Amino acid sequence: MEREPVPAPADAAPAAGDWMIRFDQVVKRFGDLTVLDHLDFHVRAKERVTLIGPSGSGKTTILRLLMTLERVTGGLIEVDGRPFSHMPGRGGLVPANEKHLRVARRKIGMVFQQFNLFPNMDVMRNITEAPVRSLGRSREEAETRGAELLEMVGLADKAHEHPARLSGGQQQRVAIARALAMEPEILLLDEVTSALDPELVAGVQCLLRDIAQESQLTILCVTHEMHFARDISDRVLMFDRGRIVEDGPPEQIFGEPREQRTRDFLQAVIEAG
Structure with missing residues (x-):
């Protein structure tokens, strides 16, 4: 797919706002379908931001771009003040190659909707394999950290x-520990409780609230759980058709939304619940 050209920014240093994530006029198309439409948005370092909106509005695509599972069609993504989707080339920035992406995404961990654990590995191996292979940790060092993380997520005895011997909630806790084992600066959460039985949702959400409040992580979350969004977020962005409809603190978005589209969406969520 042909990508739109991107000029090099005048200064690659972090902006005055200290943004950890910056989308600058980002376009993402799948064939004739535009999923993200010249999207501008920012997340500050250590800020917790939740994306809400109807299915198909582009929320998960944002996370997939940050995990390099998709490439931008146009525009620029920066992480920690440096080009992420692109890299320096002749005459400006060019689409990033695999080596650049591999280094750039080390700052980022993601917990998926599906747990994506390796069924042939036990829990400790699931958590320690990536730190050993990608971060160069010794097996002993990785297992020491893995034990600490399992204690934190309440699975020290597992x-x-x-994975086949664990409940869905336990598997998601392992997936959270695995993401944290990579020592990310940014944690992406993609509908992390939607695949769980209802009685398991509260425990995982409580764990993530504790992580959000006690860690120094920048968190970008996609969820349809509005109570969770209210509790975990410093800021909430309402998406529709690849654009931000409304952006504000959770008490404003959920208490006094300014935009009719936001009010309609929240009313539909309440009625569906």
Whole structure:
């Protein structure tokens, strides 16, 4: 797919706002379908931002671009003040190659809707394999950290179980520990409780609230759980058709939304619940 040209920014240093994530006129198309339409948005370092909106509005595409599972069609993504989707080339910036992306995404961890654990590995191996292979940690060092993380997520006694012997909620806790084991600066959460049985949702949400409040992570979350969005967020963005409709603190978005589209969406969520 042909990508729109991107000029090099005048200064690659972090902006005065200290943005950790910056989307600058980002376009993402799948064939004739425009999923993100010249999107501008920013997330500050250590800020917790939640994306809400109807299915198909582009929320998960944002996370997939940050995980380099998709490439931008146009525009520029920066992470920690440096080009992420692109890299320096002759005459400006050019689309990033795999080496650039591999280094750039080390700052980012993601917890997916589906747990994506390796079924042939026990819990400890699921958590430690990437730190050993990608971060160069010794097996002993990785397992020490893995034990700490399992303690934190309440699964200290499950280190040598295989995923098939765990409940959905336990598997998602392992996935959270695995993401944190990579020592990310940014944590992406993609509908992390939507695949769980209702009685397991509260426990995982409580764990993530504790992580959000106690860590120094920048968190970008996509969820249809409005109570969770209210609790975990410093800022909430309402998306529709690849654009931001409304941007504000959770008490304003959920208490006094300014835009009719936001009010309609929240009313539909309440009625569906």
